[in-house]
Amino acid sequence: MTGPLLDIKNYRLDIGTFDGPVHVLKDINLTVNRGDTLGIVGESGSGKTVLVRSVLGIGPRNSKVVGGGITFDGQDITALPEKDWTKIRGIRISMIFQDPMTYLNPLFTIGRQISDVIAAHEKAAGHGVSLKSTRRARTEELLDQVGLPNPAMLFDQYPHQLSGGMRQRVLIAMALSGKPDILIADEPTTALDVTVQAQVLDLINSLVAKLNLTVIMISHDIGAIATIAKRCAVMYKGEIVEQGLTADILSAPKHEYTKRLLAAVPDIDTAATKVAAQPAVAEPEKPGVLLQAVDLKKVYRSQSGSEVVAVNNISLSVATGEIFGVVGESGSGKSTLARMLLRLIEPTSGDIIFDGRNISGLAGEPLRLMRRHMQFVFQNPHSALNGRHTIGDAIGEPLRIQTAMSRRDIEARVEALLDIVQLPKMFKYRYPHELSGGQKQRICIARAIALNPRLLILDEPTSALDISVQAQVLDFLQELRAELDLTYVFISHNLAVIRQICDRTIVMKRGEIVEQGETERLFLSPQHEYTKALIESGRKTSRAANLAAPAGS
Amino acid sequence: MLTFAFRKVLTLVGTMIGIAALTFVITNVAPGDPARLVAGPNATEDMVATIRTEYGLDKSLPEQFVVYMGDLVTGDLGQSIVTTRPVLEEVLRYAPATLELVFVAMALGIIVGVPMGMLSAVYKDGPIDHVTRIFSISGVALPAFWFGIILQLTFAVDLGWLPVSGRLPLVTRPPQTVTGLLLVDSLFAGRLDTFWTSLQHIILPAIVLSFPCLASILRVNRAEMIEVLQSDYIVAARAHGIASFRIVAVYALKNALLPTLAMIGLRFGWMLGSTVLVETVFDWPGIGLYAVSSALSSDFKPVIGVTLVIGFFFIVANTLVDLAYAWIDPRLRSA
Numbered sequence: 001m002t003g004p005l006l007d008i009k010n011y012r013l014d015i016g017t018f019d020g021p022v023h024v025l026k027d028i029n030l031t032v033n034r035g036d037t038l039g040i041v042g043e044s045g046s047g048k049t050v051l052v053r054s055v056l057g058i059g060p061r062n063s064k065v066v067g068g069g070i071t072f073d074g075q076d077i078t079a080l081p082e083k084d085w086t087k088i089r090g091i092r093i094s095m096i097f098q099d100p101m102t103y104l105n106p107l108f109t110i111g112r113q114i115s116d117v118i119a120a121h122e123k124a125a126g127h128g129v130s131l132k133s134t135r136r137a138r139t140e141e142l143l144d145q146v147g148l149p150n151p152a153m154l155f156d157q158y159p160h161q162l163s164g165g166m167r168q169r170v171l172i173a174m175a176l177s178g179k180p181d182i183l184i185a186d187e188p189t190t191a192l193d194v195t196v197q198a199q200v201l202d203l204i205n206s207l208v209a210k211l212n213l214t215v216i217m218i219s220h221d222i223g224a225i226a227t228i229a230k231r232c233a234v235m236y237k238g239e240i241v242e243q244g245l246t247a248d249i250l251s252a253p254k255h256e257y258t259k260r261l262l263a264a265v266p267d268i269d270t271a272a273t274k275v276a277a278q279p280a281v282a283e284p285e286k287p288g289v290l291l292q293a294v295d296l297k298k299v300y301r302s303q304s305g306s307e308v309v310a311v312n313n314i315s316l317s318v319a320t321g322e323i324f325g326v327v328g329e330s331g332s333g334k335s336t337l338a339r340m341l342l343r344l345i346e347p348t349s350g351d352i353i354f355d356g357r358n359i360s361g362l363a364g365e366p367l368r369l370m371r372r373h374m375q376f377v378f379q380n381p382h383s384a385l386n387g388r389h390t391i392g393d394a395i396g397e398p399l400r401i402q403t404a405m406s407r408r409d410i411e412a413r414v415e416a417l418l419d420i421v422q423l424p425k426m427f428k429y430r431y432p433h434e435l436s437g438g439q440k441q442r443i444c445i446a447r448a449i450a451l452n453p454r455l456l457i458l459d460e461p462t463s464a465l466d467i468s469v470q471a472q473v474l475d476f477l478q479e480l481r482a483e484l485d486l487t488y489v490f491i492s493h494n495l496a497v498i499r500q501i502c503d504r505t506i507v508m509k510r511g512e513i514v515e516q517g518e519t520e521r522l523f524l525s526p527q528h529e530y531t532k533a534l535i536e537s538g539r540k541t542s543r544a545a546n547l548a549a550p551a552g553s
Numbered sequence: 554m555l556t557f558a559f560r561k562v563l564t565l566v567g568t569m570i571g572i573a574a575l576t577f578v579i580t581n582v583a584p585g586d587p588a589r590l591v592a593g594p595n596a597t598e599d600m601v602a603t604i605r606t607e608y609g610l611d612k613s614l615p616e617q618f619v620v621y622m623g624d625l626v627t628g629d630l631g632q633s634i635v636t637t638r639p640v641l642e643e644v645l646r647y648a649p650a651t652l653e654l655v656f657v658a659m660a661l662g663i664i665v666g667v668p669m670g671m672l673s674a675v676y677k678d679g680p681i682d683h684v685t686r687i688f689s690i691s692g693v694a695l696p697a698f699w700f701g702i703i704l705q706l707t708f709a710v711d712l713g714w715l716p717v718s719g720r721l722p723l724v725t726r727p728p729q730t731v732t733g734l735l736l737v738d739s740l741f742a743g744r745l746d747t748f749w750t751s752l753q754h755i756i757l758p759a760i761v762l763s764f765p766c767l768a769s770i771l772r773v774n775r776a777e778m779i780e781v782l783q784s785d786y787i788v789a790a791r792a793h794g795i796a797s798f799r800i801v802a803v804y805a806l807k808n809a810l811l812p813t814l815a816m817i818g819l820r821f822g823w824m825l826g827s828t829v830l831v832e833t834v835f836d837w838p839g840i841g842l843y844a845v846s847s848a849l850s851s852d853f854k855p856v857i858g859v860t861l862v863i864g865f866f867f868i869v870a871n872t873l874v875d876l877a878y879a880w881i882d883p884r885l886r887s888a
Contacts, residue, residue: 058791082797090794097792102785107807107882117793124794158883174793 003074005181005214006032006055010068013050015060024050024063026238032182032216037208039229039246040218041261043466044437047238048218052184055216056093057085073181086124090117091178098187100167104159111155114139114174121178142173147203164330165196172203176211183207185217189224193329193493198537201227220466222265226250234258264471266496268523268538290487291318291341291374291455296350298336298511310336312511313350318455318489323481325502325519326491327534333511334491338457341489342374343367355454372402375448379460381440385432391418391443392428398450417446420483422476438469442476449484457489462497474501495538499523507531557879557886565872570622572864576857577621581614630861631854633847640858644840648862649733650720651832651839655824656734657755658763662820666767667806667813670774674809675801677779685771692768697827701761701834708757716754718836725750758835762827766820773816777809784808811882818874822867 011028014021024047032038042048053059055070057080069078077088097103105113115135122129136155143151146169159167168188175183185204189197201224207213208228219225225232226246233243234255242255253259298311311333318324328334339345341352343359351360359370375398378384385394395414399405405413415425421442432440441461448456461477462470478501481488492498498505499519506516507530515528526532588605589596596604605611609620624631630640673685709717720735721727727735728742736755739747781787782805790800828841836842840859847855879885 056792058788086794086796088794090792094794095789095792097785097789099785103789105786105790105804105808106884108804109883116795116799120793120795120799123796160884171789174789178794 004031005034005036005073006030006216007071008051008055008068009071011051011054011070012065012067013054013059014064014066015050016062016064021064024238025054027068028240030233030240030243032214034181034214035212036231037215037229038217039225039232040216040235041220041222041225041232042218042235043220043261043468045237046235048235049186051235052095052186052216052218055182055184056089056095057082058089086120090175090180091121091124092180093182093184094175094178094180095184095186096168096171096175096188099191100164100171101159101191103171104167106159109156109158110143110162110170111136111139114142114170114177117174117177138177139173142177143170145176146170146173146207148173163196164192165199168192168196168200169203172200172207176207179211180213182214182216185215185228187219187221188217190219190221194495194534195329195537197224204228222250222261222467234261261468264468266471266474266494266500268496268499268535288320289317290320290322290355291489292316292351292353293337293341294351294353296337296340296352297348298333298340298345299348309511311340311347314508314511314513316506316513316516318487320454320487321481321485322504323478323488323490323502325498325505326489326508327493327495327498327505328508329493329534331510332508334508335459336511337508338376338459338489338491342371342376342457344376368402372451373453374455374457375451375453377441377444377448377456377458377461380464381437381444382432382464384444385440387432389431390428391430391432391435394432394443395428395447395450398447402451413450417450420449420480421446436469437465438473441465441469441473445477445480449480449486452484453486455487455489457491459491460493461490463492463494470497477501495523495535507534558876561872561875565868568868569865572868573622573625573861574618576860576864577618580853580857581617625861630858633855634852635847635850640854643843643855644858644862647838647840647843650735650837651825651828651841652866653734653736654755654758654762654828654831654837654839655821657736657759658766658824659817659821661759661763662767662770663817666770667774667810670771670813671778671801671806671809673771673775674778674782682775685775689768689771689775692764692771695764697761697765697830698834700764701758701831704757704761705834715757718834720754720838721747721751758831758837761834762824762831765827766824769820770813770816774809774813777812778805781805781808807881811878814874814877814881818871821870822863825863825866 008028008030011025012023013025015024028051030038040048040051050059050063054063054065055072055077057077065078069076071077072088072093080088104110108116115132115138118135118138119129140151140155143154148154148166148169154162154170159170162170172188183204188204189200192200204215204217205228208215215228217225217228229246231244232246232249233240234249234257235241236255236257242249242253242258249258250262253262293314293316296311296314297309300308300310314337316324326334326337336345340347343352343362347360351358353359354370354374357370359367362370385391389397392411392414395417396410399410399413414428418425418427423439423442423446427435427439427443432443435443445456445461458477462473465473474497477488480486490498490502502519504517505519505522506513507522507528508514509530515522515526515531522531523535526535588601588608588610592601592604602611609617612620628641630644632638633640633643636643669685669688673682676682705717708715716722725747728738728744728747731738731741735751736748739745739751778801782801787800787805790804791797795804828837828839829845830841831837832839832841833845840862844856844859847853847859
């Protein structure tokens with residue numbers, strides 16, 4: 001066996017759009033040998049997903065190869081006809097995807113989906129499709145291989161009955177069904193919780209060792225790349241700007257972009273470099289309590305009568321001017337808590353006291369007026385803005401609803417707000433799709449501060465953004481707080497981000513607070529087992545941990 | 554699944570009571586004195602009063618309502634003034650013809666509409682897509698009575714391939730009634746020639762009735778298929794090496810069928826209503842024709858009866874759609 005397993009040479013790809021072709025991939029050169037683990041790191045829009053999908057012949061519609069080619073195991077697969085792909089796709093090269101929630105068909109059982117893949121492979125290989133029971137046995141074996149408990153029961157379950165981590169394992173099992181040479185992993189951990197991320201990465205690592213897999217993993221999370229890949233390529237605007245051993249790139253990045261990317265990664269083991277927001281003179285008296293929750297509880301009842309306690313008797317108090325962190329995994333109740341604080345969800349019991357006034361009993365007009373003082377910023381700026389309204393409409397909306405300002409005044413205020421969030425005034429005429437993710441999140445923040453609120457509740461405000469953009473938005477949020485005297489409740493599953501900006505933090509698990517205190521104390525000497533586990537798994541994917549580990553251990 | 558089905562049936566009963574109440578209210582707000590209407594223009598005040606007592610119209614509205622609902626529960630829909638026979642009996646006599654027409658039209662709509670929608674989506678923006686889109690727009694746009702007459706003129710009068718109207722020729726003895734559906738009964742009776750004749754009779758009205766329905770099924774299915782084919786799990790299925798035909802015909806279709814099903818349920822009710830028009834054009838002896846002739850002779854009990862029956866079938870159809878939803882989508886079963 002000579003030559004590389006996968007060889008991409010001078011590969012160039014255009015996507016035809018309404019305004020002419022866009023050069024999505026520019027002169028890509030990449031070789032992967034058998035047994036390699038290659039990471040491709042880059043931001044959204046860098047072309048990394050298009051590149052790996054081209055390797056599988058499932059590139060976007062309207063795309064056109066304009067130069068170079070891809071060779072797999074000595075065979076040119078650049079312009080392979082669809083019928084020849086059936087012998088490669090899923091069998092010799094297979095793929096796992098970013099979001100296990102959406103990559104499984106919701107209407108078919110797990111077993112059906114995997115055994116269909118097995119049947120398709122048998123058909124492609126030319127020998128007839130085996131018996132249902134044989135395929136079932138093979139499916140259960142695969143499920144067992146990826147560490148899923150009770151495969152026999154799982155076989156007849158539907159995707160919605162599984163957690164995110166389990167679904168990702170199912171997808172991995174599916175990808176392994178053809179005993180592939182190459183496994184392509186497209187952001188396999190991005191949509192998962194921290195502890196689950198670590199488990200999935202461990203699984204991939206163990207499979208590499210056990211099955212002698214060749215892995216190409218793409219991610220914007222350089223920490224995840226570092227745990228898997230020995231070699232690494234950095235993509236930026238359709239080009240590979242740097243490639244080499246992962247350890248070398250991490251310790252001595254050469255390209256300007258790589259340096260910026262690495263600098264933007266928040267590190268779980270670095271204490272916050274918090275902007276010294278409040279000058280010492282301005283803090284003579286102890287700041288008062290702005291928001292207080294007393295025994296807040298939310299119980300959901302399903303129609304079958306069973307009860308789910310989403311938030312269980314939580315009490316907390318947020319001081320004026322503070323950044324109050326809420327950390328926990330999905331399902332811990334942190335979003336429910338945040339929405340209850342604003343009474344977007346009605347609590348089952350408990351009180352919410354804002355600025356000395358109990359708002360849990362408010363209704364109608366008084367509640368509406370109270371909302372001026374507390375605003376919400378959502379996780380995903382792409383879906384939080386209405387695509388049919390201009391930016392000016394979006395920011396002006398709360399002003400039109402809550403104030404009696406004239407149109408001219410609103411116009412002026414919108415421009416002033418754009419100025420505050422450091423965007424050009426002309427943006428008010430634009431539509432959301434013309435803006436980048438970071439810009440959209442700034443617009444959402446501008447909309448939230450339009451009425452001069454005192455409290456902002458930020459629900460995972462950066463988790464839908466690229467890492468370098470995340471850093472900018474976090475910096476900006478800290479400046480804004482100092483400028484406008486804001487108090488934040490900051491919700492995140494990302495511990496490094498929490499450590500970077502929060503003064504005090506609560507750790508939530510299954511609707512309860514398991515630990516709370518000063519953020520630094522929490523990180524330096526966590527008391528509760530769960531906090532320790534969270535920090536440990538966060539550290540696993542953190543860059544620092546990989547660098548600190550002695551090479552070759 | 555069983556509790557789900559049980560809940561659906563309960564809802565069905567509730568909605569039925571609602572419809573009954575609504576028709577009662579409508580007949581009572583409608584202007585005119587029914588007693589006077591029944592008595593005729595030359596009746597004396599005494600005669601009107603007698604009729605009023607006889608029909609229970611002298612009682613208060615709530616009392617009338619109780620009597621009305623009681624009659625409904627016992628299956629008494631009143632009497633037709635023209636034929637002086639119980640409305641229920643007449644409705645039951647005419648309903649099978651309408652149902653047969655609607656079933657055939659619906660089958661046509663599904664069998665043609667769903668695959669055409671799929672083809673259109675798979676070859677989006679290609680020639681096939683353009684042709685089906687023109688086809689579907691004309692389906693929604695063509696008025697039924699005009700389309701029906703054009704078909705009659707072309708296929709019955711000019712070409713002579715198919716009969717102009719009716720359900721069976723007068724000379725043909727209908728097969729023994731089992732279901733009331735001629736296509737089924739003739740097969741039960743083993744009379745293939747009768748089956749063939751009734752099929753020839755039903756083709757044109759079924760096409761007219763199904764065309765708008767077919768068009769909307771096609772459009773919904775096309776739009777859904779396009780959406781589903783772009784979804785992540787379809788990309789994943791391709792990446793795992795599943796054949797394209799299987800992806801479209803099994804994986805994507807099942808997901809796209811959900812909204813299409815909702816459309817089918819709605820269109821079923823719409824069709825029952827439309828039979829009034831189509832049955833008139835084709836002289837089809839169903840409840841639509843019955844309702845029209847009754848309304849023309851100011852005979853309102855049959856009209857109310859037909860309304861109730863159409864409402865009933867509509868609700869049953871939508872309950873079946875809901876059950877089919879749950880059968881297809883496991884997420885609804887556990888909800």
